Amino acid sequence: MSNIITGLFNNASDATSAISVLEFKGISPNDISLIANDKMKKVIFAMLATINVNLLEG
Secondary structure (H helix, E strand, C coil), X not given: CCXXXXXXXXXXXXXXXXXXXXXXCCCCHHHCEEEECHHHHHHHXXXXXXXXXXXXXX
């Protein structure tokens, strides 16, 4: 059985922190997806350069 966890964040820093916490708790980067608007994509890509996540077009 799988679980779906969702979150809404006001800025890219909070979103990347949440991803780091999930990974620290043992969630595989391959199981983490992130949806962002066009404005935040560049910022988030830069912040997540060292984290393997799936960025979905949103």
